[in-house]
Amino acid sequence: MDTRTGLPTVGMVGGGQLARMTHQAAIALGQSLRVLATSPEDGAALVAADVQYGDHTDLAALRTFAKGCDVVTFDHEHVPTGHIRTLEAEGVRLYPGADALLYAQDKRAMRERLSRLGAPVPRWRPLAGPDDLADFGAEVGWPVIVKAARGGYDGRGVWLLSGPGEAAELFASGTELIAEERVALRRELAVQVARSPFGQVAVYPVVETVQQDGICVEVLAPAPDLPEDLAVRAQQLAIDVATSLGVVGLLAVELFETTGPDGAVALVVNELAMRPHNSGHWTIEGARTSQFEQHLRAVLDYPMGETALTAPAVVMANVLGGPDGGMPIDERLHHLFAADPGVKVHLYGKQVRPGRKIGHVTVLGDDLTDVRARAARAARWLREGSKA
Numbered sequence: 001m002d003t004r005t006g007l008p009t010v011g012m013v014g015g016g017q018l019a020r021m022t023h024q025a026a027i028a029l030g031q032s033l034r035v036l037a038t039s040p041e042d043g044a045a046l047v048a049a050d051v052q053y054g055d056h057t058d059l060a061a062l063r064t065f066a067k068g069c070d071v072v073t074f075d076h077e078h079v080p081t082g083h084i085r086t087l088e089a090e091g092v093r094l095y096p097g098a099d100a101l102l103y104a105q106d107k108r109a110m111r112e113r114l115s116r117l118g119a120p121v122p123r124w125r126p127l128a129g130p131d132d133l134a135d136f137g138a139e140v141g142w143p144v145i146v147k148a149a150r151g152g153y154d155g156r157g158v159w160l161l162s163g164p165g166e167a168a169e170l171f172a173s174g175t176e177l178i179a180e181e182r183v184a185l186r187r188e189l190a191v192q193v194a195r196s197p198f199g200q201v202a203v204y205p206v207v208e209t210v211q212q213d214g215i216c217v218e219v220l221a222p223a224p225d226l227p228e229d230l231a232v233r234a235q236q237l238a239i240d241v242a243t244s245l246g247v248v249g250l251l252a253v254e255l256f257e258t259t260g261p262d263g264a265v266a267l268v269v270n271e272l273a274m275r276p277h278n279s280g281h282w283t284i285e286g287a288r289t290s291q292f293e294q295h296l297r298a299v300l301d302y303p304m305g306e307t308a309l310t311a312p313a314v315v316m317a318n319v320l321g322g323p324d325g326g327m328p329i330d331e332r333l334h335h336l337f338a339a340d341p342g343v344k345v346h347l348y349g350k351q352v353r354p355g356r357k358i359g360h361v362t363v364l365g366d367d368l369t370d371v372r373a374r375a376a377r378a379a380r381w382l383r384e385g386s387k388a
Contacts, residue, residue: 001070005030008300011065013056014075015042017348017357018276018292021284022075023048025292036065043349044075059083066092071299073249074275077104078151095197095248095299096274103245104274108149108178117244119237120268122256127177134164140181149176158214183268189223189255190279193238194294194304195247202294202304203235204287209254209279215357218375221282221314224368227265230257234267241272250295252277278318283307285344285362286314311364313371317379319345319359321352327385336381343378 002009007030012019015037023033023044036052037045045051054061056079066072071093084098096104103110114121125136127146137144146167148157160182161167170177188211193203206226210218223231238253245251252273258266280291289297289305297304329352336343340363347359361378365371 002031007031008070009034009050009068010296010299011036011069011072012044012075013062013065013072013079015039015044015051016075017043017350018075019044020047020348021281021290021346022276022292022295025290025296028293029296031296034065034069036061041351046349057083059086062087063090071095073295073299074101077101077274081105097246097248100245100247101274104272106150107147107271108176110272111178111180113245114241114269117241119241120266122180122183122268122270124178124180127171127179130164130167130171133161133167133179136179137161137164143182145180145182146170147178147180149178156214183256183258184260186257186259186265187223188270189226189234189257189267190219190252190277191234191238191255192250192252192277192280192283192291193235193242194250194291194298195242196298196304197248197301199243200304201239201242202289202307203239204280204283204291204307205309206231206234207279207282215318215320216278217318217320217379218372219279219282219316220368220372221286221309221316230265230267237267237269241269247274249274249298250276250280250291252279254279281346281360282314282316282362284346286310286316286364312366313368314362314364315368315371315375316360316362317375318357319347319361319379319382321350321354321356321358322383322385323354324352329382332382332385336378339381340374340378343374345378345382 011034013036015035019035020043026033032049034050035044035048052065073095081098103113108126111124123140127133143160143162146159146161188209189206190209191206193201195201205222208220208223209216242251254271256268256270260266276291276295283290288308344362350358363371363375
């Protein structure tokens with residue numbers, strides 16, 4: 001508890017852009033988020049007042065960081081499960097806890113648990129060796145998706161294989177792998193739900209996410225032309241998963257909208273993330289309560305905030321680093337704001353490198369086509385320094 005304000009102290013392990021934006025939400029609640037960063041150059045360390053430095057794999061650093069925190073949460077899933085269990089046994093309140101977070105850390109455990117729950121998932125199989133992969137490919141048809149059970153993100157740790165011979169290096173590396181069928185993908189969707197220790201839930205509208213090279217480049221809220229019954233089904237699925245897994249905080253459920261053999265549209269779960277998520281950045285301006293404030297409300301066991309849209313159409317576009325040199329980013333901002341004053345820009349304090357996610361833009365309006373074009377133009381301008 002902060003003796004100056006009488007308000008609880010929330011600690012977030014990880015100092016990236018998610019912690020940075022959570023810190024911004026914490027300010028409105030009278031707090032300065034405590035952050036465990038690895039470097040003074042981390043995005044959250046550049047703006048937060050209460051920063052400690054240490055590695056998330058160092059149990060001693062985690063113990064020191066947790067002292068004085070009323071609750072500890074995460075801006076990534078890479079803290080070792082054993083460390084989280086140790087801290088819980090020592091009385092530290094962590095949300096989400098180890099029993100829930102496991103299913104965002106380990107894809108095999110996630111697939112096993114979702115299958116037991118009866119949630120829709122692609123056909124999949126753990127791989128002990130090349131023979132398992134060959135058998136699975138013969139069963140579901142090639143190509144198949146092979147994933148690292150732990151550690152993959154933003155397209156890393158995911159491979160599309162056309163035959164078992166392409167996996168020799170993967171098996172030789174000793175990486176634990178699973179295989180999944182390649183579904184008949186129509187598009188990718190995501191839905192976020194927040195859950196408190198009390199058990200209250202709040203679910204956001206279903207969004208469409210657009211991926212390029214394994215990276216989310218655009219989010220459309222609400223997902224266009226999504227039948228209401230399918231949207232409700234996706235939201236209820238997210239609530240059921242959050243409740244069944246005992247998630248506290250934000251849960252992002254990434255979904256595939258697919259076409260079955262009979263031509264019927266269906267949903268299958270792709271991935272889970274138990275933290276604020278790129279698919280929810282639009283909520284800062286586009287929802288009554290941002291995902292970052294909602295995550296804080298959830299881990300503090302506060303009542304949930306409203307999740308309704310603030311405009312009929314909201315589009316978030318990620319800003320990726322462009323070629324080195326050219327117009328300085330400050331000058332690009334100047335021209336962008338002059339050309340389109342309605343664009344909201346969020347930069348993460350990162351050094352610009354080609355392809356690196358350095359921020360996002362959000363545009364609100366009445367017409368999705370117009371809003372989408374404006375967001376894409378703004379992201380392209382910040383990336384390339386050109387309105388063309």
